[in-house]
Amino acid sequence: MPAMNRGWQQQFEEHRPQLRSVAYRMLGSTADADDALQDAWLRVNRADISGVDNLVAWLTTVVARICLDQLRSRRTRGEESLVHVPDPIITLGGAEDPEASALVADGVGLALLVVLETLGPDERVAFVLHDTFGVPFDDIAAVLDKTPAAARKLASRARQRVSTQAPTPDPDLGRQRKVVDAFFAAARDGDLEGLVSVLHPEVVLRSDGGAARPQLNRLLRGARVVASQAVLTSALAPFVRPVLVNGAAGVVVAPRREAQVVMAFTVVDGAVVAIDVLSDPQRLASLDLTAVLGRT
Numbered sequence: 001m002p003a004m005n006r007g008w009q010q011q012f013e014e015h016r017p018q019l020r021s022v023a024y025r026m027l028g029s030t031a032d033a034d035d036a037l038q039d040a041w042l043r044v045n046r047a048d049i050s051g052v053d054n055l056v057a058w059l060t061t062v063v064a065r066i067c068l069d070q071l072r073s074r075r076t077r078g079e080e081s082l083v084h085v086p087d088p089i090i091t092l093g094g095a096e097d098p099e100a101s102a103l104v105a106d107g108v109g110l111a112l113l114v115v116l117e118t119l120g121p122d123e124r125v126a127f128v129l130h131d132t133f134g135v136p137f138d139d140i141a142a143v144l145d146k147t148p149a150a151a152r153k154l155a156s157r158a159r160q161r162v163s164t165q166a167p168t169p170d171p172d173l174g175r176q177r178k179v180v181d182a183f184f185a186a187a188r189d190g191d192l193e194g195l196v197s198v199l200h201p202e203v204v205l206r207s208d209g210g211a212a213r214p215q216l217n218r219l220l221r222g223a224r225v226v227a228s229q230a231v232l233t234s235a236l237a238p239f240v241r242p243v244l245v246n247g248a249a250g251v252v253v254a255p256r257r258e259a260q261v262v263m264a265f266t267v268v269d270g271a272v273v274a275i276d277v278l279s280d281p282q283r284l285a286s287l288d289l290t291a292v293l294g295r296t
Contacts, residue, residue, distance in 0.1 A: 008055060012044060015056050017103075019063050024103050025128045026067035028086030028113045031286065036066045060135060064125055064143045071121035083219050085208035085278045086113040088262050090252065091244045092291055093173070109246045110264040110276040114206060115166040119158050126151050127158035167273050169248050169266050176249035176267040177242065183265070183272060184251070187230045188237035195227035200271040205229065210280025226275065236261070243292055245276075257293045259284045 012019075016037065023033035040062045052058045088110060089103050116124055122144050129135040129143070130151075140151040170176050179198050186194030205226045209216025220226050239255045245264035253261040262284065266274035278284065 008044065008049060011055055012041060012059065015059060018056070019059055021103050022060055022063050022128065022133060023067055024087075025108060025113070025116070025132060026064070026124060027070060028084075028117055030087045030089075030103075032070060036063055036070065039066050057135070057139065060129070060133065061139055061143050064129055064135075064140075068121055068125050068143065071124060075121060083206050083208050083217050084114075084117055085206060085276045086110060086117065087283065088245045088250070088264060088276075088278060088287070089247075090250075090262065090287060090289060090292060091247075093244050109166075109169060109248050109266060111169075111266040111274045112162065112166040113246075114276060115162055118165075119161065122146070123154045123158040126154040127162065130155045131159060167266055167268050170268060170270075173244075173249060175270065176265065179267045179270060179272060180242075180249045180251070180265050183230070184237055184240055187234050190231050190234055192224075192227050192231055195230050196223045198270075198272055199223040199226055200268070200273040203272055203274065205275045205277065207277040208280055210282060212281050213279055216277075216279050241292060252289060252292055254289075254293055259287065259289050259293065262287070 019040065020033050020037055023036040024030060027033055027036065040059065043062055043066075044059070049055070049058070116128070119127065125143065126140050129140050130137065137148040137151045137155075140155070141148040144151055144154070146154075182198045183195065185191075186198065201223050202221065203223055203226050205218075205220040207216050207218045207220075220229060236253050236255075239253050239260075240251045241254055243250055243252050245251075245262060248264060249267065250262065250264040252259050253263070260279065262278045264276040265272050266276075
């Protein structure tokens with residue numbers, strides 16, 4: 001290991017939250033993001049960084065290359081599915097977890113991450129690096145092994161899809177929570193019309209049950225279709241616990257203090273436009289929900 005590299009380890013740790021945020025936006029998985037940072041750490045220790053003027057920028061491109069490799073590998077292995085809900089970041093709205101808050105800064109809701117999942121690897125990397133972290137296209141081009149013009153075109157194409165498919169939620173959490181509470185009140189009472197009234201006519205529900213619950217892997221569209229499904233789950237209403245999911249109003253459904261479902265709501269102009277549901281037992285078990293469910 002070059003002797004001077006050891007002096008940069010502290011700086012790597014100082015910038016870890018930002019680097020993890022880069023990886024999470026690109027990969028949609030906290031575990032994969034952590035793996036990417038570990039890989040980056042090893043590469044830094046092996047590299048000669050004597051000529052690096054801007055460590056943060058250089059580390060960002062290192063993490064980006066690792067994430068790009070992961071995204072391309074996923075596509076090669078055919079891991080894409082009809083519905084995949086990225087890993088949710090669950091908080092209670094306080095300052096209990098600054099690192100979690102950093103991950104979802106700048107409105108990185110689940111609905112946005114779902115749209116990012118539909119992008120090609122190069123598009124996703126170009127968009128995240130430029131539009132979220134302001135990386136110049138010359139640097140992005142080096143990561144993608146393309147020209148700056150090609151990198152700019154990839155980011156533009158991704159931006160267009162995001163702008164049309166990822167709605168911007170109401171910035172007022174109080175208004176969001178009021179709509180979500182009305183949704184569950186109507187579901188609890190079996191009030192189909194009440195549910196329809198809080199849903200956008202073209203609402204989308206994405207449900208990811210994983211391999212363990214394939215019957216829950218579904219994509220539903222339309223207020224009445226989604227409302228009819230919600231009525232069928234009225235028995236879960238007593239176990240709903242309000243949380244923030246990626247910084248927006250959501251819930252954890254936890255009978256016997258065991259998480260069975262995480263639901264994220266995207267609320268725009270007083271109506272729910274998207275609901276993202278994670279009910280995959282394996283992925284739910286990996287979430288740290290101690291602050292939400294209490295210690296056993």
